[in-house]
Structures are given as C-alpha cells and as structure tokens.
Amino acid sequence: MDDDSLNIAIVGGGISGLVLAIALIRRGIKVQVYEQAHAFGEIGAGVAFGPNSVRAMQACSPDIHTAFHKVATRNQWPDKRNVWFDFVDGYDKDAPVGKEKLLFTLTTEDGANAVHRAHFLDELVKLVPDGVAHFKKHLDTLKLPDGDGKVKLLFHDGTEAEADAVIGCDGIKSRTRAWMLGGDDKPGAAPVYTYKYAYRGLIPMQRAVDELGEDNAKNAKMHLGQDGHILTFPVNKGETMNVVAFHATEDDWPDARHLTRSTEKKHVYEDFGDFGPTVQKIIDLLEPNLDCWAIFDTGDHPMEAYNQGRVCCLGDAAHATSPHHGAGAGICIEDAAVMSELLAEPSVAQAGARGLEAVFRAFSECRRERTQWLVRSSRRTGELYEWRAEGVGRDVGKIFAECRERDESIWGSRIGDLVAEAKGGLAAILEA
Ligand code: FAD
Structure with a gap:
C-alpha cells in the first residue's frame, strides 16, 4: 500500500453497501461502490427496523439516522x-x-418502525458524494495480490478496478461469497x-x-x-x-x-x-x-469465515436470512457500523495490508455467531408463526414465549458493545 489512506471497494449498492459507504466516508476513508444495475434502486415494498438497527444507524452516521427518520413510519395510533x-x-x-x-x-x-424501501434508499443515495458510485459494474471475480499490492476486481464488461481491500455487499446471490468459497458449485455459494x-x-x-x-x-x-x-x-x-x-x-x-x-x-x-x-x-x-x-x-451451509485475505463479505452476502424476524436489513446495518469502526482504527492504516486482513478477521470472528443465529432463528420463527414448529404447534403461550425471547435478543443488543467486542478482537489479532 502506497500511503496511510485506505481505499476500499464496495461491491453492491443495496442497503448494506450504501450504509457502509456513508459510514466509511464519514470516517475519512476513501470508498468506491461498484453496482451492477444502471442506478441505485430498491423495490416498492416495506421494510421494518427494530431498535438495534436504529441504534446501529446512529453509530454508522447521524445522517443515516436522520434520513431514516425522515421516511420512517410507526404505528399510527x-x-x-x-x-x-x-x-x-x-x-x-x-x-x-x-x-x-x-x-x-x-x-x-x-x-414497528418501517420504511418504504425505495424511499429510504433515495434518502441514503443523497448522502453518497458524486464520483463514489460506478454503475453497470457486475463483479465476475477477484484476484488477491501476492504481496502487499492491490486487490483486483474483474467486471463482466471486461473492465478492472483495484483497491486496498474489497467488501462484498452483493446480496443473497453474492459473487464475492462464491469466489471466497472456491466457485459456484461449492456448498454455500448459492442460497x-x-x-x-x-x-x-x-x-x-x-x-x-x-x-x-x-x-x-x-x-x-x-x-x-x-x-x-x-x-x-x-x-x-x-x-x-x-x-x-x-x-x-x-x-x-x-x-x-x-x-x-x-x-x-x-x-x-x-x-x-x-x-x-x-x-x-x-x-x-x-x-x-x-x-x-x-x-x-444461506442457512444450510453457513460460511465458516466471512473473510479471506483482504476480501470480506458483509450483509446478505455473508448471511442472507429469511425475513421472519424483520431483522435482515437491520443486522446488515449493525455489520456496517462494526466494519466502519474497525477500519477507522488508526492502527489499521498504519499496519497496511496486515491491518486490513486483521480487520476482516476480527469482523468475521465477532459477527458470525449473531448473524448466523439470526438465519436459524428466523427459520424457526417462520415455523412458529405457521403453527408448524416442533413441540409448539398451535400452543399460543409457547409461541408467545419463544417469539419474545428470540426477538428481545435481537432488539436488546447495544451497538457500542458489539463494536467494543470487535475492537478487542482486532487489538488481539494485531498484537499476536
Ligand atoms: P441487497 O439488497 O440484495 O443488495 C445487493 C446489491 O448488490 C444490489 O444492489 C445488487 O444489484 C448488487 N449486486 C449483486 N451482485 C452484484 C455483482 N456481482 N456486482 C455488482 N453488484 C452486485 N429485513 C429487515 O430488516 N426488515 C424487514 O422487514 C425485512 N423484510 C423482508 C421481506 C422479504 C420478503 C425479504 C425477501 C427480505 C426482507 N428483509 C427484511 C431482509 C432485507 O431485505 C435484506 O436483508 C437486505 O435488503 C439486504 O441488503 P444487502 O444490501 O445486503 O443486499
């Protein structure tokens, strides 16, 4: 790496990619976002956010928090x-x-604190400075350097780009994940x-x-x-x-x-x-x-690690979940808060390539358990809602107790604690 300033490539400009980009820019880190579509866009549907996600937005950037509240809707009564x-x-x-x-x-x-997806995305896009986003860039594959050089991104249109590190926010059908796992035919590559x-x-x-x-x-x-x-x-x-x-x-x-x-x-x-x-x-x-x-x-074959060298998966790319907890996008925002705080640690830029590898390892180690639990718990919750859960069926008391316990463990987490844990992990890796 040439100097102390990091240059991060983000693949995918959905909620994860945009929130992460905004959080990194706020921390003075250079980012480029490569999106396969011709423009940022979301579908016309609602998405609800629990309190853990709203706290994570604030940690990413108060501007994201403000943007959310501009379009968020709570129960009307x-x-x-x-x-x-x-x-x-x-x-x-x-x-x-x-x-x-x-x-x-x-x-x-x-x-229930919910937004129309397209309206929220429009607000996020306003926070991304000109020159950061590159459209019609479908990532095909990646190349890691032999030494401390740049990671290469190879796009479907035959063009290439380089960055100190790459974060795949490319969603449930992630190319980054497939690359990391060794190919499309490997377990876990496809959802x-x-x-x-x-x-x-x-x-x-x-x-x-x-x-x-x-x-x-x-x-x-x-x-x-x-x-x-x-x-x-x-x-x-x-x-x-x-x-x-x-x-x-x-x-x-x-x-x-x-x-x-x-x-x-x-x-x-x-x-x-x-x-x-x-x-x-x-x-x-x-x-x-x-x-x-x-x-x-991605519940059948959870990734063993979200990182490989200076490449990392984040959001649905790492842990796409069914939507029964209404927490998939929210946990992506937690990811972005943790990742941006780790990358902003002064010791990381100083440590160069080794620092970036350490960040991605620390991120993977601290995020895997919670995010993969969410994938499993969401499946179970879908079964509870549909009276199909083993040992529960139509027993309302049991459905209530289990749903409450599961939801509260999602909502109760404090982003400050998650970041502190990740930073502790990073320090230990860098000291080793
Ligand atoms: P995506 O939104 O999938 O974004 C990925 C981006 O990467 C896209 O822009 C895509 O075009 C781009 N991309 C993909 N491949 C490439 C490539 N090779 N090169 C370049 N760009 C690429 N979550 C909640 O928190 N609350 C809810 O109420 C909720 N409801 C849901 C309801 C349903 C029916 C579903 C299916 C999901 C729901 N979720 C909910 C989950 C939530 O939608 C996802 O977790 C979240 O949108 C994932 O965001 P992401 O940015 O990681 O991925």
Missing part, C-alpha cells in the same frame, strides 16, 4: 406506538372483519430455498381503513394460521399499508436464478382458503396480478 406487532388469530372464522381474536402483542421501544414464499402488496391507506377498520389498517398486525401468515404495517407516513403474505410449500422453487415470479391473486385465495374473513378481505385488496417471492437463505 398513539397508544400502539410501541407495538411491534399485534399477533391475531388469522384462522378465526367466526370473527367479523377486523375483529380477529388477539393472541398476544410484542412491544419494543419504537414499535437455498426455505420452502416458503411470499406475496407482497402496497394498499392505499384509505382503502385499507374502509375495508379492514382503522386499527387493522393503521397498526402492525400479524395474522397467524396453519402453514401461512400475513403481516401488515403502515408505511409512507401512514399513507400506505404494506402487506406480506407468507405460505409454506413442499414443492421446489422452479428456477433458483429467479427469486420472483409473476402470479395471479387466485393462487393467494387458494393458499389462504382456510383463513378467516379478515385475511380474505386483505387478499381482496391486493392487485389481481402480483409477484410471488421465493424465500431463500
């Missing part, structure tokens, strides 16, 4: 501001629309189907209120049932109700290269035919033609 979800009996066939039996409620300090899929929709709030009643439309609800569950929460400052309807299946997903496929509403009615009137009404509100999302994760 003041007395439900702290509700994560009301869990209701989606199978309650006797209850009129909007009056399903309340099974239990989970609360956090901010309740696996969890045998659940989801339909998603965004409903104008007034329609939702008219059809479902104000409490159901304006506050977060989780409708539990056999082999399926539907969640709704407000986004867009209460202008829109986000819907995600999950269902279990025994069939394989037809084509792992495409994780979404177009479908028709009649299939949603078929899947949720045994659910009660409230769920039927939610389905009525969905568009006639909609997308079905396969739920894949």
Whole structure:
C-alpha cells in the first residue's frame, strides 16, 4: 500500500453497501461502490427496523439516522406506538372483519418502525458524494495480490478496478461469497430455498381503513394460521399499508436464478382458503396480478469465515436470512457500523495490508455467531408463526414465549458493545 489512506471497494449498492459507504466516508476513508444495475434502486415494498438497527444507524452516521427518520413510519395510533406487532388469530372464522381474536402483542421501544424501501434508499443515495458510485459494474471475480499490492476486481464488461481491500455487499446471490468459497458449485455459494414464499402488496391507506377498520389498517398486525401468515404495517407516513403474505410449500422453487415470479391473486385465495374473513378481505385488496417471492437463505451451509485475505463479505452476502424476524436489513446495518469502526482504527492504516486482513478477521470472528443465529432463528420463527414448529404447534403461550425471547435478543443488543467486542478482537489479532 502506497500511503496511510485506505481505499476500499464496495461491491453492491443495496442497503448494506450504501450504509457502509456513508459510514466509511464519514470516517475519512476513501470508498468506491461498484453496482451492477444502471442506478441505485430498491423495490416498492416495506421494510421494518427494530431498535438495534436504529441504534446501529446512529453509530454508522447521524445522517443515516436522520434520513431514516425522515421516511420512517410507526404505528399510527398513539397508544400502539410501541407495538411491534399485534399477533391475531388469522384462522378465526367466526370473527367479523377486523375483529380477529388477539393472541398476544410484542412491544419494543419504537414499535414497528418501517420504511418504504425505495424511499429510504433515495434518502441514503443523497448522502453518497458524486464520483463514489460506478454503475453497470457486475463483479465476475477477484484476484488477491501476492504481496502487499492491490486487490483486483474483474467486471463482466471486461473492465478492472483495484483497491486496498474489497467488501462484498452483493446480496443473497453474492459473487464475492462464491469466489471466497472456491466457485459456484461449492456448498454455500448459492442460497437455498426455505420452502416458503411470499406475496407482497402496497394498499392505499384509505382503502385499507374502509375495508379492514382503522386499527387493522393503521397498526402492525400479524395474522397467524396453519402453514401461512400475513403481516401488515403502515408505511409512507401512514399513507400506505404494506402487506406480506407468507405460505409454506413442499414443492421446489422452479428456477433458483429467479427469486420472483409473476402470479395471479387466485393462487393467494387458494393458499389462504382456510383463513378467516379478515385475511380474505386483505387478499381482496391486493392487485389481481402480483409477484410471488421465493424465500431463500444461506442457512444450510453457513460460511465458516466471512473473510479471506483482504476480501470480506458483509450483509446478505455473508448471511442472507429469511425475513421472519424483520431483522435482515437491520443486522446488515449493525455489520456496517462494526466494519466502519474497525477500519477507522488508526492502527489499521498504519499496519497496511496486515491491518486490513486483521480487520476482516476480527469482523468475521465477532459477527458470525449473531448473524448466523439470526438465519436459524428466523427459520424457526417462520415455523412458529405457521403453527408448524416442533413441540409448539398451535400452543399460543409457547409461541408467545419463544417469539419474545428470540426477538428481545435481537432488539436488546447495544451497538457500542458489539463494536467494543470487535475492537478487542482486532487489538488481539494485531498484537499476536
Ligand atoms: P441487497 O439488497 O440484495 O443488495 C445487493 C446489491 O448488490 C444490489 O444492489 C445488487 O444489484 C448488487 N449486486 C449483486 N451482485 C452484484 C455483482 N456481482 N456486482 C455488482 N453488484 C452486485 N429485513 C429487515 O430488516 N426488515 C424487514 O422487514 C425485512 N423484510 C423482508 C421481506 C422479504 C420478503 C425479504 C425477501 C427480505 C426482507 N428483509 C427484511 C431482509 C432485507 O431485505 C435484506 O436483508 C437486505 O435488503 C439486504 O441488503 P444487502 O444490501 O445486503 O443486499
């Protein structure tokens, strides 16, 4: 490395890549972001963040925290501001629309704190200075140097780039991960189907209120049932109700290269035919033609390490999870906070290539347990919501107790403690 200033390449400009870039720039570290798409972009769907993620945003950069709050939406009723979800009996066939039996409620300090993905990303993009992002750059592979030289990134268009270190934030189908594991055919290189899929929709709030009643439309609800569950929460400052309807299946997903496929509403009615009137009404509100999302994760073959030399995976690239905890993007933000704090340690730039390798090792060692636990716990949570969990089934008391314990261990973590642990690990590696 030529001088003391680091030059980091980030592959992928989703939530992980952008948040990491902003956090590093704030700490005076030079970054380049290589994104395969022609522009930054997110899908039109909601994403909820628990309190651990919101604290991690602040640690990455107060600007990210401010950007989030500009677009974040909490439950609309003041007395439900702290509700994560009301869990209701989606199978309650006797209850009129909007009056399903309340099974239990989970609360956090901010309740369901959700954004429209595209709006949040737009706010993040505003924090990325000109000249940092490079579009239409699909990473094919990487080359590590023999000595202290630069790491090479080779793109599909035949161009190359160099950096002191590369962080793969390239999502669930990460090329960085496949490279690290030794090729596309290696276990763990490709994500696996969890045998659940989801339909998603965004409903104008007034329609939702008219059809479902104000409490159901304006506050977060989780409708539990056999082999399926539907969640709704407000986004867009209460202008829109986000819907995600999950269902279990025994069939394989037809084509792992495409994780979404177009479908028709009649299939949603078929899947949720045994659910009660409230769920039927939610389905009525969905568009006639909609997308079905396969739920894949990296749970079958967790990575043994997120680092190799001066290359590291972060976010979904390292630990893509099913979404049942509503914590996948939040844990990516924790990753970014930890990584940026490690890279900003003065001893790292001074130690050159060895310092960067040490950072990535420390990052991997301190993040693996929590992030991979999340992947496993999310699978279990999906089963709890769908009355399929072994030893639990439809026992509401047990579902409540297990969900609460799992969620609280996600929400309760303090980013300051996670960073301190990582820094301790880094110091030990550098001293060894
Ligand atoms: P991605 O968002 O996948 O971004 C990867 C980026 O890298 C993309 O821009 C892509 O174009 C780019 N890229 C990929 N390959 C290459 C390449 N070879 N070269 C260059 N660029 C490349 N999480 C929550 O916290 N709360 C929720 O409520 C929630 N709900 C969810 C609901 C569903 C149905 C799903 C599927 C997920 C949900 N998640 C949720 C999880 C969350 O969406 C992900 O954890 C998060 O978006 C991952 O961000 P990322 O930036 O790591 O990856």
